Amino acid sequence: MTTPIVSLQNIDVTFRPKGRVIHAVQNVSIDVEKGDIYGIVGYSGAGKSTLVRTVNLLQEPTAGSVIINGETFFSNQIGQERTIIKGKELKEKRRKIGMIFQHFNLLNERTVEENVLFALENSKEKEAVKKEKVAKLLDLVDLSDRAKQYPSQLSGGQKQRVAIARALANDPEILISDEATSALDPKTTRQILALLKKLNKEYGLTVLLITHEMEAVKEIANKVAVMQNGQLLEKGTTLEIFTNPQTELTKAFIETATNQEQAIESISQSEAVQNLAEGEIFAQLTYSGNATNEPLITSLYQHYGVVANILFGNVEILQGEEVGSLLVILSGEGNRVDEALDFLEAQSVSVNILKGARA
Numbered sequence: 299m300t301t302p303i304v305s306l307q308n309i310d311v312t313f314r315p316k317g318r319v320i321h322a323v324q325n326v327s328i329d330v331e332k333g334d335i336y337g338i339v340g341y342s343g344a345g346k347s348t349l350v351r352t353v354n355l356l357q358e359p360t361a362g363s364v365i366i367n368g369e370t371f372f373s374n375q376i377g378q379e380r381t382i383i384k385g386k387e388l389k390e391k392r393r394k395i396g397m398i399f400q401h402f403n404l405l406n407e408r409t410v411e412e413n414v415l416f417a418l419e420n421s422k423e424k425e426a427v428k429k430e431k432v433a434k435l436l437d438l439v440d441l442s443d444r445a446k447q448y449p450s451q452l453s454g455g456q457k458q459r460v461a462i463a464r465a466l467a468n469d470p471e472i473l474i475s476d477e478a479t480s481a482l483d484p485k486t487t488r489q490i491l492a493l494l495k496k497l498n499k500e501y502g503l504t505v506l507l508i509t510h511e512m513e514a515v516k517e518i519a520n521k522v523a524v525m526q527n528g529q530l531l532e533k534g535t536t537l538e539i540f541t542n543p544q545t546e547l548t549k550a551f552i553e554t555a556t557n558q559e560q561a562i563e564s565i566s567q568s569e570a571v572q573n574l575a576e577g578e579i580f581a582q583l584t585y586s587g588n589a590t591n592e593p594l595i596t597s598l599y600q601h602y603g604v605v606a607n608i609l610f611g612n613v614e615i616l617q618g619e620e621v622g623s624l625l626v627i628l629s630g631e632g633n634r635v636d637e638a639l640d641f642l643e644a645q646s647v648s649v650n651i652l653k654g655a656r657a
């Protein structure tokens with residue numbers, strides 16, 4: 299195993315405002331490999347921002363370890379001595395971890411190029427070298443023609459691209475994107491995500507993608523962790539999580555990202571589902587890779603005499619793999635539906651029963 303570029307181990311963050319106790323992050327462990335785009339999803343208040351702010355110690359954990367590229371930034375584990383990097387050392391290390399935010403955080407009284415240049419104020423390079431670098435970065439984010447303009451003259455997507463150029467100024471290996479697309483419309487969101495993907499692919503940039511939008515994760519992340527109330531509910535590859543979610547919250551997130559929420563809602567109202575007969579099951583089947591629609595459904599009939607009435611079908615490409623989803627009513631004799639469901643699960647099809655019960 300290679301050393302993870304970011305290893306967060308048993309991270310706790312507890313706030314104590316005015317006598318109250320808030321467990322913002324509780325015992326969360328995440329390993330991010332170099333080249334990952336690692337999505338961290340959860341609703342507002344789940345603890346995502348607090349967790350990622352521990353990566354560059356903008357937030358000091360209460361307990362746990364933060365290890366970046368094999369180097370311990372912070373450690374406070376039971377039975378061990380507490381260590382933390384500070385001062386100049388911390389400042390230097392922080393420069394190698396870029397950050398972008400929902401509201402861009404640009405300096406409004408400075409031009410686009412001055413905003414990017416500002417990130418290089420501690421660099422010992424000559425002014426001309428810095429300027430050349432800024433020009434290159436603006437070219438990279440496709441904003442060369444806006445160099446002399448002010449943030450107020452730019453669209454949201456352009457502002458975020460300035461912020462990305464600024465975040466890359468010190469050649470970071472890691473970029474933390476904290477809800478960077480949350481204030482943008484869907485089309486601009488896709489453009490920014492495409493830019494992050496390009497930076498990841500062409501420059502090997504590792505991205506921590508904090509978001510409440512599973513759609514963004516689906517679009518570019520190869521791994522994902524789901525958080526709720528400060529805790530990590532589940533983590534895995536995007537393909538694993540989308541095809542076999544373990545928790546109700548993850549299922550709900552996925553439904554929003556795959557337009558299935560609406561399909562399930564409207565199909566649940568259909569006559570066939572409303573009048574589901576005894577022994578019938580209304581279920582969502584999700585599968586990836588080789589399993590395809592037709593052979594699965596044919597097998598159910600051939601082996602178990604179970605008829606699958608397909609009410610909705612959808613195929614998406616995730617991380618280069620096909621992920622299929624069907625909403626079906628299964629009917630058959632005796633406990634044949636039950637056997638058919640076991641068969642499906644043995645074929646790595648994830649079964650989510652929406653109405654009716656197994657025998």
Ligand SMILES: Nc1ncnc2c1ncn2[C@@H]1O[C@H](COP(=O)(O)OP(=O)(O)OP(=O)(O)O)[C@@H](O)[C@H]1O
Binds near residue numbers: 314315320321345347
């Ligand atoms: N400095 C702080 N002092 C006290 N409580 C805090 C502080 N920072 C965060 N919290 C609390 O910790 C919890 C987690 O907040 P956090 O911002 O990490 O969540 P989040 O998942 O990133 O949500 P959002 O996207 O809304 O920021 C919340 O209950 C929040 O109110």
